[in-house]
Amino acid sequence: MESFGQLIPNIALGLETALSPANLMYCVVGVVAGMLIGVLPGIGALTAISLLFPITIYLDPTAALIMLAGIHYGASYGGHVASILLNLPGTTSAAVITLDGYPMAQKGKAGVALLATTIASFLGGSFSIIGMMILAPLVAGIALDMGPAEYFSLMVLGLVAAATISTGSALKGIGMMLVGVVIGIIGIDPNTATNRFTFGVLHLSDGVSLVVLAMGLFGVAEVICNFGEKPPIAPHSHRVNFRSMLLSREEIRRSIAPISRGSTIGFLCGILPGLGGLIASYMAYAAEKRVSKTPDEFGHGAIEGIVGPEASNNSADQASFIPTMTLGIPGSANMALMLAMLMIHGITPGPTIITNHPDLFWGLIMSFWMGNLVLLLLNIPLIGVWIRILSIPRIYLMPAIIIMVCFGVFSISNDAFPVWMVLVFGLVGYGMRLLDLPASTLLLGFVLGPLLETNLKNALILARGDVFTIFSRPVTGTVLFLAVLLFLWGIWSTIKTGRAVETKSPEFCPPEDQ
Amino acid sequence: MNRSLSSPDSISGWLMIIAGGATSAYAAANYGIGTMRLVGPGAFPLGVGILLAVIGAAVLLVSVKRSIASDHEPHRIEWAGIARVGFSISAFALLIGSFGAIPAVAAVSFISIADRSRKSWARAGAATVLLSVGSILLFQQFLELRFVAIGWPF
Numbered sequence: 001m002e003s004f005g006q007l008i009p010n011i012a013l014g015l016e017t018a019l020s021p022a023n024l025m026y027c028v029v030g031v032v033a034g035m036l037i038g039v040l041p042g043i044g045a046l047t048a049i050s051l052l053f054p055i056t057i058y059l060d061p062t063a064a065l066i067m068l069a070g071i072h073y074g075a076s077y078g079g080h081v082a083s084i085l086l087n088l089p090g091t092t093s094a095a096v097i098t099l100d101g102y103p104m105a106q107k108g109k110a111g112v113a114l115l116a117t118t119i120a121s122f123l124g125g126s127f128s129i130i131g132m133m134i135l136a137p138l139v140a141g142i143a144l145d146m147g148p149a150e151y152f153s154l155m156v157l158g159l160v161a162a163a164t165i166s167t168g169s170a171l172k173g174i175g176m177m178l179v180g181v182v183i184g185i186i187g188i189d190p191n192t193a194t195n196r197f198t199f200g201v202l203h204l205s206d207g208v209s210l211v212v213l214a215m216g217l218f219g220v221a222e223v224i225c226n227f228g229e230k231p232p233i234a235p236h237s238h239r240v241n242f243r244s245m246l247l248s249r250e251e252i253r254r255s256i257a258p259i260s261r262g263s264t265i266g267f268l269c270g271i272l273p274g275l276g277g278l279i280a281s282y283m284a285y286a287a288e289k290r291v292s293k294t295p296d297e298f299g300h301g302a303i304e305g306i307v308g309p310e311a312s313n314n315s316a317d318q319a320s321f322i323p324t325m326t327l328g329i330p331g332s333a334n335m336a337l338m339l340a341m342l343m344i345h346g347i348t349p350g351p352t353i354i355t356n357h358p359d360l361f362w363g364l365i366m367s368f369w370m371g372n373l374v375l376l377l378l379n380i381p382l383i384g385v386w387i388r389i390l391s392i393p394r395i396y397l398m399p400a401i402i403i404m405v406c407f408g409v410f411s412i413s414n415d416a417f418p419v420w421m422v423l424v425f426g427l428v429g430y431g432m433r434l435l436d437l438p439a440s441t442l443l444l445g446f447v448l449g450p451l452l453e454t455n456l457k458n459a460l461i462l463a464r465g466d467v468f469t470i471f472s473r474p475v476t477g478t479v480l481f482l483a484v485l486l487f488l489w490g491i492w493s494t495i496k497t498g499r500a501v502e503t504k505s506p507e508f509c510p511p512e513d514q
Numbered sequence: 515m516n517r518s519l520s521s522p523d524s525i526s527g528w529l530m531i532i533a534g535g536a537t538s539a540y541a542a543a544n545y546g547i548g549t550m551r552l553v554g555p556g557a558f559p560l561g562v563g564i565l566l567a568v569i570g571a572a573v574l575l576v577s578v579k580r581s582i583a584s585d586h587e588p589h590r591i592e593w594a595g596i597a598r599v600g601f602s603i604s605a606f607a608l609l610i611g612s613f614g615a616i617p618a619v620a621a622v623s624f625i626s627i628a629d630r631s632r633k634s635w636a637r638a639g640a641a642t643v644l645l646s647v648g649s650i651l652l653f654q655q656f657l658e659l660r661f662v663a664i665g666w667p668f
Binding site: 055058169171172174175178179181182185189191192194196197220223224225226227395396398399400402403405406407410411414415416419420422423426427430433434435436437449453456457460461464465466467491 | 522523525526529530533534537540541545546549550551552553554555558559562563565566569570572573576589591592594595596598599600602603604606607608610611618619622623626627634637638641645648649652653657658659660661
């Protein structure tokens, strides 16, 4: 096969890019920032990516992508530390680790649990990286033949899936996605140069800036949300040293199968839009419990219950780059931000990215290895630091995040208008949390909305205005049919049970990290 | 008042109906719809707005149907948080242009942290110093953003 023959030179090119001192530095900055964010409860990867987003505009696109990606998968490494030691998940997808991780810590096996999850994360991530190296060029090859109609239908499917599956209520998810699409319309229409929904405000004709929207919805709203929260009490009992981390032969033997199952589940969840790390980790936990010969041990410190979900989580985090990079269709808000960042730099993510920007694509993949290696090496020694950080009064975080947000949006046009806008979106975001409306699907709709409109218009032009030719094409028809089915299923389950998927905990202010 | 009508879901439903209706009405009134072959600038917002209103109506219907099964108490509104964040961001927006970064950072730190206790004023002072130095290094020196550290407009 042609694509496999290219693999070796591609890997070499990727390594060359990833190992350049600047890119390596941004990779380390990204994964350490991600780890830190993962440890801190209440701040998700999405907030961290939003906060660092304005900085990436000034960087080289490859370095920027490597850094944002590092935050994305670094957060899941950090997330399990707080889960195991404090019974406090730092990220929503690490919540499942508390089920067996915290009981292990209570039995004095915190060190074993930390090392086992770190290794599981690394192996899960590695599995997906290899999968991506093989699969991405194949998907891109198929995607090259797709026209605007196919893109339109795939985007609809992706949006419906993300809104239906990953949020509490399918209807509210879709509603917020549509609100995002409407906000995305604001500004000059590229086809007719009409100012739409600008109401005569000159600042709005460029459209609402993604930075303003993301920082308002995730940065400002999160600060308001966390205002009254008390910092968790740092534990004194779990002293973790290297000796306490040694895994017994029995524990290694018990971990191998769960890690391989978890990696596979995570890879599949990562490719599909809307699933992602959160659902991947819960699915892996359920799978381990089902195949286990001793299901009673789960919940009381079974090592299978932490390594499987952790491998799955990190595997999904890496695999979610496949649809984003090869099709240009992000499956989650995190991925939508990566996509938007590339578009700001004038790079259109899609099947041509592998041929037009091979250094960026393969550099990113190779940086995953570097990042995972750095995480593996740094996670354990830094645990003491993380625990100390957890005991810093939360109150310092507030001005720090506000300053990051204010300067970040100020940098867009060097004036105060975006600062006022970010306040408005912050209040909107807080109101949405009060009403249990998902902000992450709004962001996804905002990023994909303009692409959706352009592809639909182009498809209609190509079909000479005949809607039925678009829908009767085999790929388009099937994909749109699937989207409708998924949508109906979502509505049906909302009506039936009230909640489509009971994955979110009832606590208020869950960090949005999908 | 019927409890189900003031539940978060009902409010969300009404808001979506209003937003969707307003979007489609404004688009239909102000922008051309065009033809199927050459779609005008108003067609897409019109369609999205109608869809949003329909979804909003469905959210409202579901929440009214489930009137008794209200799943949890409405969240408590963090008024103090809203006020502090609101005032500190407003202060930043007003100060950054003419008075410069350090007064803006100081305003954010003191408005967001300080209360009656002495400790909180010390903390706000420490935060001002740290964040001023940090933001000038990162945004002015590293990212070469144009703003003054301290200024006087008069």
